[in-house]
Amino acid sequence: MDSTFERLKAVLLKTYPLDPSIVRLDQPLDELGIDSLGVGLLLFDVEDAFKIKFSADPGPIRTVGDVVSFIDGVLEAQHREAQASPVSSLPSS
C-alpha cells in the first residue's frame, strides 16, 4: 500500500499542475501555490481520498509534511478507536 505521502501527492497532482519531483515533505504549501484557502480545499479532497473525516482543528499547516502528519494522526486515532470498539466506528464515506 502506498504511504500517506504518496497518496497525498496523488491528491495534490490531481488538482495542481505541479512537477512531481518538487513535491517533498519539507515543501512549503504556499510555494506550491496552495494558500490558506487552498489548504481548506486540500483537506476536503484528502477526506475523500483517505475516507476519513477531520473533526479536529488541524492547527498550523505549512508544509506537505504537516498534512501528512495530520492525516497520520487522524488515521491512528481511528485505528485505536476501531480496536477499542470493533463494530462501532469506521466512518461512512
Added chain:
Amino acid sequence: MRRIAVTGIGLVSPLGADASEVSAAALAGISAIRTIQMPFADRVISPLAAPTSFDGAEHFEPAQLRMLDRVSQFAIVAAKRALADSRIDLEQWDRERAGVFVGTGHGASHTLDAGYRTIYGERSDRIMPLTVLMAMHNSPAAWIGGEMRFKGPNLTFSTACSSSAVAIGEAWLRLKRGEIDLAIAGGAEAPLSLGSLMAWSAMRTLARVDPTHAPASCKPFSKNRSGMVLGEGAALVVLEPWERALQRGACIHGELIGYGLVTDTEHMTRPSVVGQAAAMRAALVSATLEASQVDAINAHGTGTQANDGVETAAIRAVFGRRADAIPVSATKAMHGHLLGAAGALEFVLSLMAIREQAAFPTMHLDVSDPECDLDYVANRARRNVSIRNMISSSFAFGGTNAVLVLRHPEAA
C-alpha cells in the same frame, strides 16, 4: 465636475466575447436563445435560455477554478478583457483611487444550488468548504479587485434587473466628483441553474417556446409576446476622466453623460408608467439634456406583457410627440435577459449603436400591439441613423429604475 469617458469594454455574452462581434451579431438579428440542453430541462416549464459558450477551464487553473462560481468566472474574464481593451498601463495609476463596481441579481446561483443539492438532495454534510466565499454576493467584485489590485471602493449592487446599470451609474458619480480616477464597472449573472430557472418559471414571467422557431421565443413589444428568456454573461467597462483618456491617447468608446435613479414604490413587480418615466426624466436632468436631444433608446423591453406596454407609455410621457421619431431597440430578443448584467450589456450595445450609427433591431416583433406603438426598429437593423445622444433603460423588480445616458465620443 469631470467628464467621463468609456475606454474599455469586456464581455462574456450569449452573442459573443468581443464588442464588435456582439454588435455584428445584433445588427444581423441573430438570436442566441435556444432550448436548454441540460439534464433537468424536462422539469422547467419554459426550457429556454441564452447561454454563453464560455468554459471556465479555458481561463483558470483547476485550483482557482474550484474557488469560483460561474458568475465570478464571467466577471473576472470580462474585467480582464475590459482592461486589455482600455490599453491602460496600471503602473501609471494610483490604485487607491481605482474602484470596482459590480452588479449582480442572483449572484452565485450554481454554488448555492450545488450546496442545497448536497445537503437536502443527497443528505450529505459535505458541502464545499469555500461555499461561503463562492456564494457571497460581492465575490465577483472582490475577485476583480484582487486580480487588478484596485484598492479604492469595491462595491456590489444588487437591485435585480437594474443592478449593473446602477453599478455603472454609481461609478460614474464617484469619478465625476473626483473621488476616484479609474473604475471597472458593470455586471455579471449566471442564472442558468435548475434553482433559478425553476424560480423564474414559478413567477410565470418566462416566454413560451415558439413552436416554429425556438430562437424567436422572446418577442418584445409584439402583441403575441409571452415573457422573457434568461441569459447569462458579464459586461464590464473601464471608466476614466475624459482629459486623462485624451492625454494617454485612449480609444474612447463614448461618453457617459447622465444617470437617473428613481425608485418605483407602487408595487414590487408591476411596473408603472410614472416610475419608469421618472427615471428617464432624472437621467435627462442629470445629463443636462432636453428630451428633444435624445436620438435613440435601448429599451428595457423584456418581452413581458407587463413591461412593454408600460414602457411604451413611459417613453411617450417623457418624449411626447418626439417619441415617434426615436428608434427604440429591445435587444433582449437576441441575447436574453441577463438580469443583473443586463443593464451593462445593453449599455455596451448602446455604445456600439453610437459607434455604428445604427439602430439594433427588435427581433421577433411579429404582431403589432396597439399598446406598443413606437418605432421599435422591427426585425431589421437600421443603418445611417444619426445618434449623438442615447439612453439605455433598466427597470427592476423591487422598483429600482436606472437609466444611463451616453454621448458619441466626437459630439462634445
